[in-house]
Amino acid sequence: MSTKQLKLKIITPEKTIFEEMVDSVTIPTTEGEIGVFPHHIPLVSALASGDIVAKRGDEVIPMAVSGGFIEVKPSEDGGTEVAILADFAEHVADISDEALVAAKTRAEELQKMKDNGEVVNFEQFESELARSLTRVKIADKWRGKKYRI
């Protein structure tokens, strides 16, 4: 089985969010969404905001990510290793309803600030807005769907 699976790691500067063997994984990159299966060619790419969906058997494991890059490379034991270095990553199940409401309000607030042109720190603001929007979007997308935590 081991050669038919790939090792998926999702790492943020704060901690390692996810480290497991999975069958395949879908990753949003700046060039479009890509699917990575075992024996994928070595690849380095920029990560876009969105959801990473790992599949193992019938299980799907969704995770919200925002900003970063990915590295696909052969691991030492001959398998495939996918390292996702994200600025922010979260299990969809960890996005609680309260956090979601807060994120929504925050996103609206930020959007209003942007419209009024009262933003000084543009880059941080952009990433924060992207993160809030991603959380809301991804949580909405997966609401009511079946997935593994």
Add this chain to the structure above:
Amino acid sequence: MAAGKELKRRIKSIKNTKKITKAMELVSASKMKRAIAATLASRAYAGYSWEVLQSLAEYVSETQNPLLTVRPAKKMLVILITSNRSLCGGYNAQVTRKTIAFLREHVGQHIDFISVGSKGESNLRRLGQNIVASFNTVSDTPKLADVYSIGNLALDMYKNGEYDRVYVAYTDFVSALTQLPQIATLLPVKREEVAAEIVEAKATAPKNAINYTFEPDYETLMSMIVEKIARMRVYQMILESTASEHSARMLAMKNASDAAGEMIDDLTLAFNKARQAGITQEISEISAGMASVS
């Protein structure tokens, strides 16, 4: 017994102080543990990003990327990381002293500061240095989002050519007993440094170069990753400093508790002696009185 009463009052007050210092010691110990755990957790990210950077570096020449180009150092920016609160022994003083030494080495050159932590800010003001930005809201357990803007600010100013060098004065956490104030170069990122970091951070990295496909292209990826690494380093240095701060405070509070304990012992001894002297005196007075009566 007036002296006895006075002693008793002092013993009581020192006992209260000891309780406080002891509590602060324990709080700092647990905060230190958390800061160390966060530092370790950020190492995995560091290891991977340096590794990716190295494989990229083979394709990109140094001169093309401003973040990797060493410009002649005309204007310099120093990010000074200190604590917001005191009662942490020589923690702030040490890193400030290091900064003063740095200023002496670069006399006549233009140096501006970004201060993180209010103690460093007031020290810099006393030294008459120019502070371009000051961040006093970094918490005891810093999150990436909290320090994101600090790294961004430094990156922007470097990219705009406002500064040719960016340094960070921080306290390296060696162990709970040893903290080392240091000044590290944040920007530009040097190629030798990249190689050294990889050796340090990732012993397990495969030695043979992997032929990666790069998307979108080297240049874009390169500057993106270098920026991320710079931001991550600021985050890591703040974590290191936080761990150092807490361990310095823990040690200072431990010393204070020990000193309070000794003081209590001394005062208790003095109190007992005074009490004994009082009793002896009373007995001798009574027996003298009895002798005169009989």
